[in-house]
Amino acid sequence: MNTVYDVAIIGAGPGGSTTASYLAKAGVRVLLLDKSEFPRDKTCGDALSPNALKILGDLNLIDKLIEFGHRLNGIRLVAPNGNELVAPIPPKHGFVEHLYIAPRIKLDDLLLQNSIALGAEFKSNVRVTDLRVDSNKVTITGKSANKEQIFFANVGVIAVGANTxxxxKLGFLSKLPEFAVAARAYYNNLPNLDDLMEIRFDGVPLPGYGWIFPTSKTSANIGAGFLRKSKKLPFTAKEILDKFLDHGPVREKISLGQRQGVVKGYPLRMDFATARVHSNRIILVGEAAGLVNPFTGEGIDYAMESGQIAARVLIDLATTGDYSFKALHSYDRNLRKRFQRLFVWTTRLRSIYINEWLLNPLIRAANHEKSVEKTILEVLLSYRNAIQALSPSTLYHVLTNL
Ligand SMILES: Cc1cc2nc3c(=O)[nH]c(=O)nc-3n(C[C@H](O)[C@H](O)[C@H](O)COP(=O)(O)OP(=O)(O)OC[C@H]3O[C@@H](n4cnc5c(N)ncnc54)[C@H](O)[C@@H]3O)c2cc1C
Incomplete structure (x- = not known):
């Protein structure tokens, strides 16, 4: 007799493993599948926001995180004209006033091992190729070393990241959504790194940005990303990163450093505002639901938080065992309540502000006017709705600094 799991989760990134942890903790029988062997790397800037740290705290994982993560206490924003804004992480009730940079090869394994310790069953090297839904279950087909494997569950959670x-195949995407693309490399032996997350709008095409995220006092994750608005854009993410690394101030910063390993690029999906996130007996979590911040490219905390929300909904529905399209609509409703406005306004903000005509005066205004600095930081950290950056007061300060 084949086991029918309560929940089968496809993808053991932060979204899948967080969902698995909360479900397993509540006594739900969870199967977690991933095509990779863990620990595995994931191309990323490795930055954990205060919101991500809040969820890691809720999972009791901060003590383990600080064994390999690097703490940063502030942000440096560099305008296209080279002007800088340096500021500490602003306070917000319930959130820490710092960030961590945590290499994904370690972070994702920490989250996965936590879900296993709480009771989730994990199978690696299983590439899921199909989910078939019938009246009382989901049949999951996977391939492992060229052999077909079949699993059964009452409900499926798809957390496959940007892999579409x-x-x-399942009809969730009628056409390919808009993607951003980004690439990163690790550098060692970098002198003079401070405890700041550096986001640079110089040396890259806009809308996009380059970053220097210190992973220790002498090493950093350095990368660049941009929105592929037109298929005709004649650059790859790696070419954008090369251009950024060759940009004067960046070249100077890394002149004594050595690159470790290879440069890696990967797409980012940011289309949550228009994405479908559920069907009969299936829900989508994390980047599979388009949950990457359209302004910052940050997706770890959204993946984890959507996993938290998914687990809560599935635990509620377990009492009736009804995972129909109609019943799972409560997941869609909860996600929209939390993220819809944020995504709609952040996308609008990106198209308005991410150009040199407005970014230069915005950073200049923030250096003179504390309320503008506060708005920028709080919007970047998703503490405030992005619409605040379009308030009459902020616009007045930007326009008077043109
Ligand atoms: C260059 C770059 C820099 C970034 N920087 C940051 C950053 O600094 N901070 C931040 O918060 N976010 C960042 N992001 C975004 C972030 O990496 C993702 O949004 C986040 O990893 C999404 O988590 P997830 O769990 O949804 O998916 P993922 O982390 O992508 O995990 C998906 C998992 O599913 C597995 N999988 C995929 N398909 C299948 C299949 N068919 N069968 C079985 N398993 C499958 C994969 O092996 C993988 O383990 C960055 C992204 C890029 C590309």
């Missing part, structure tokens, strides 16, 4: 093949 499975979602296209």
């Amino acid at each position: 093949a499975l979602l296209q």
Whole structure:
């Protein structure tokens, strides 16, 4: 007799493993599948926001995180003209006033091992190729070393990140969504790194940015990303990163450093505002639901938080065992309540502000006017709705600094 799991989760990134942890903790029988062997790397800037740290705290994982993560206490924003804004992480009730940079090869394994310790069953090297839904279960087909494997569950959670093949096959995506692309490399032996997350709008095409995220006092994750607005754009993410690394102030910063390992690029999906996130017996979590901040490219905390929300909904529905499209609509409703406005306004903000005509005066205004600095930081950290950056007061300060 084949086991029918309560929940099968496809993808053991932060979204899948967080969902698995909360479900397993509540006594739900969880199967977690991933095509990779762990620990595995994931191309990323490795930055954890205060919101991500809040969820890691809720999972009791901060003590383990600080064994390999590097703490940063502030942000440096560099305008296209080279002007800088340096500021500490602003206070907000319930959130820490710092960030961590935590290499994904370690972070994702920490989250996965936590879900296993709480009771989730994990199978690696299983590439899921299909989910078939019938009246009382989901049949999951996977491939492992070229052999077909079949699993059964009452409900499926798809947390495959920006990999759209499975979602296209299941009809969740009628056309490919808009993507951003980004690439990163690790550097060692960098002198004079401070405890700041550095985001630079110089040396890259806009809308996009380059970053220097210190992973220790002498090493950093350095990368660049941009929104592929037009298929005709004649650059790859790696070419953008090369251009950024060759940009004067960046070249100077890394002149004594050595690159470790290879440069890696990967797409980012940011289309949550228009994405489908559920169907009969299936829900989508994390980047599979388009949950990457359209302004910052940050997706770890959204993946984890959507996993938290998914687990809560599935635990509620377990009492009736009804995972129909209609019943799972409560997941869609909860996600929209939390993220819809944020995504709609952040996308609008990106198209208005991310150009040199407005970014230069915005950073200049923030250096003179504390309320503008506060707005920028709080919008970047998703503490405030992005619409605040379009308030009459902020616009007045920007326009008077043109
Ligand atoms: C260059 C770059 C820099 C970034 N920087 C940051 C940053 O600094 N901070 C931040 O918060 N976010 C950042 N992001 C975004 C962040 O990496 C993602 O949004 C986040 O990893 C999403 O988590 P997830 O769990 O949804 O998916 P993922 O982390 O992508 O995990 C998906 C998992 O699913 C597995 N999988 C995929 N398909 C299948 C299949 N068919 N069968 C079985 N398993 C499958 C994969 O092996 C993987 O383990 C960055 C992204 C990029 C590309």
